[in-house]
Amino acid sequence: MEELLINLSHIIAQSPLRNMTTASGRVLSASMTNCGTLGWLSDRFGYRYSAIDPLTNGPWPGMPNCYSRLATIAACLAGYDDFIADSCLINKYKVGAGLSLHQDKCERDLSFPTVSVSLGMSAFFLLGGLAKNTPVAKIQLNHGDVVVLCGIDRLRVHGITPVHGSPHDLLDHQRISLNFRHAG
Numbered sequence: 001m002e003e004l005l006i007n008l009s010h011i012i013a014q015s016p017l018r019n020m021t022t023a024s025g026r027v028l029s030a031s032m033t034n035c036g037t038l039g040w041l042s043d044r045f046g047y048r049y050s051a052i053d054p055l056t057n058g059p060w061p062g063m064p065n066c067y068s069r070l071a072t073i074a075a076c077l078a079g080y081d082d083f084i085a086d087s088c089l090i091n092k093y094k095v096g097a098g099l100s101l102h103q104d105k106c107e108r109d110l111s112f113p114t115v116s117v118s119l120g121m122s123a124f125f126l127l128g129g130l131a132k133n134t135p136v137a138k139i140q141l142n143h144g145d146v147v148v149l150c151g152i153d154r155l156r157v158h159g160i161t162p163v164h165g166s167p168h169d170l171l172d173h174q175r176i177s178l179n180f181r182h183a184g
Contacts, residue, residue: 001144001170004119007064008090008176011035014061015053017092023047029097029162036063036087038183040106047106049087049183063088070146071180074115078148083112085180093123093175098162101132103155104181112182113150119143119178120171121163128157143168 017031020042034040038049039060053060067088075083091099104114118141125147128136134157141147149156160177167173 001119003064003066004070004117004178005170007066008119008178011061011064011090015039015056017090018055028099030091030093030099030160031097032092033060033090034088035061035067035090036085038087040087040089040181040183049106067178067180070117070178071115074117074146074148074180075113075150078113078150080113080148080150083115083182085115085182087181087183089179089181091177091179093121093160093163093177095121095164095173096162098123099160101126101128101136101157101159103157104149105155107181107183109182110154113148113154115180116147116149117178117180118145118147119176120168121173121175122165123163123175124161126157126159126161130155130157132157143170 015033023046071085125139126136128134
């Protein structure tokens, strides 16, 4: 975990966290950045991946080897031996921040899984069906937990309830999620 956090500070120093907006102008409560050859963006033009960080006008920081290894091993354990992440969306949740129900479907090939790693404060992961109006399960995610959405579950709606509770020993009053994708 220490290696993940050291690399996280280097990534944030190169491409700072920011609160993106949706096409409708709503500001997302979690702050975000990316690493890898592609980064996920949300702005008045919608959701998409880009090789350029619009804040720095340069490429996103490279994906650290420890990040790539973690994503590959997690996907392999779920039965996806050919998964290579080219994008890692990093979400930082302060107390009160969450992420509404959504589907991850901006990637070119939806047959690859998504891999998410939780760091810091615990949070409740919401996992629903294939449409937003389906019932959702609430699953507590703790520091070090990994979620792989694959197969038919790849397009299930999911989100994070607003973060609250006890501070984490290393990350204090925040939750970080590393979200790995094969986007290109």
